[in-house]
Amino acid sequence: MINFNGTIVSQDTNVLFQNRAFLYGDGVFETVKIVNNTILFLEDHYFRLMSSMRVVRMEIPMNFTMEYLEEQILSLVKKTGLSLSSRARITVYRNDGGYYLPQNNTVSFLIHSIALENTLYSIEKKEYxxxxxxxxxxxxxxxxxxxxxxxxxxxxxxxxxxxxxxxxxxxxxxxxxxxxxxxxxxxxxxxxxxxxxxxxxxxxxxxxxxxxxxxxxxxxxxxxxxxxxxxxxxxxxxxxxxxxxxxxxxxxxxxxxxxxxxxxxxxxxxxxxxxxxxx
CATH class of the missing domain: 3.20.10.10 (D-amino Acid Aminotransferase, subunit A, domain 2)
Structure with a gap:
């Protein structure tokens, strides 16, 4: 059992109590812009993500190719109706287990997206x-x-x-x-x-x-x-x-x-x- 916001609940309740990204900041991420069902600068984002995972000694899954990443992001924005103009964030985090020393270096990932008003870049605020x-x-x-x-x-x-x-x-x-x-x-x-x-x-x-x-x-x-x-x-x-x-x-x-x-x-x-x- 754990205490979550003053309520005793089962430790099986999804409150991230074992999530290493939550507990130790043990995660990396990329935020991308999608325009007309295309991820802008996809290659640069992908290789920076791979480099980040290597720097923090995460195990890169064999199927985690640029094409796979593109497919996962675009399938989400298509399903949510955000293919025209949106931002998406993919967070990769080391799987549960261990304290400062992880039990293993395998990873999971989470992608979420929100709509953007414009497809083109613009200067939104003149005084800054x-x-x-x-x-x-x-x-x-x-x-x-x-x-x-x-x-x-x-x-x-x-x-x-x-x-x-x-x-x-x-x-x-x-x-x-x-x-x-x-x-x-x-x-x-x-x-x-x-x-x-x-x-x-x-x-x-x-x-x-x-x-x-x-x-x-x-x-x-x-x-x-x-x-x-x-x-x-x-x-x-x-x-x-x-x-x-x-x-x-x-x-x-x-x-x-x-x-x-x-x-x-x-x-x-x-x-x-x-x-x-x-x-």
Missing amino acids: EVDLYKDFYITKQLLSSIKTTNKIINITGSIFANENGLDNCLVLNDSKNVVEALQGNIFMLMGDKLITPPVSEGCLNGVMRKQILSLAKKIETLEVVEEVISPFDLQKADELFITNVIKGIQPVTRYRKKIFTTHVSTQLLEKLNEIVRNA
């Missing part, structure tokens, strides 16, 4: 203010670059942003450099130089980050680099924007007293939507 979140720091290590079910920094940072009337916060690593935003990777324009932190700084190896780097390198007027960004650089920047697969590109308009333009982010958003139209 950020500040630094300094209560906790990201460490410069491989685990920081993958999507695990331990996102407590992002959660506490989001609460901090909400309490202070901010739209987002920028997160620092243990060297006090800017790594990413709470909900995506960060890009900074300084003159004709577009900068994003390297993955070695502790930022997420984002799927949309990869797309934006590729698109930006095709703009002849831009120099695109992966370099360290210090908090002092933000005050000198011409433009800041945040990227993730669901929202695409979100320009930052204000950081403290600094106001930013949105020219390059708007240009990149148009190029990104060309990919979606051709998907």
Whole structure:
């Protein structure tokens, strides 16, 4: 028997009391965008998921191919009527058993999806203010670059942003450099130089980050680099924007007293939507 919210129930009741993702954050996940029954950037998501599972020493099932993953996601959105435009999350977690040391490394997975209003990417909010979140720091290590079910920094940072009337916060690593935003990777324009932190700084190896780097390198007027960004650089920047697969590109308009333009982010958003139209 166990106590669940003040009620004594059978331990067979499904309250996740043995689920390792719930107990220890022993899980990894991917969030994908589906447009017209197509998973955008499927290959990048699949290989990042496989890499994440290897990093945390999960056993990858023999049938867990890219085609299998695609089939599982699309069958769900088809059944729920969300094939036109939706987001889906696949969470892979180590099976029950053990404490810090698992009894085995086999896995199970869970997929759920919700509808999205638009198929194309758009800038939903024209005014977007950020500040630094300094209560906790990201460490410069491989685990920081993958999507695990331990996102407590992002959660506490989001609460901090909400309490202070901010739209987002920028997160620092243990060297006090800017790594990413709470909900995506960060890009900074300084003159004709577009900068994003390297993955070695502790930022997420984002799927949309990869797309934006590729698109930006095709703009002849831009120099695109992966370099360290210090908090002092933000005050000198011409433009800041945040990227993730669901929202695409979100320009930052204000950081403290600094106001930013949105020219390059708007240009990149148009190029990104060309990919979606051709998907």
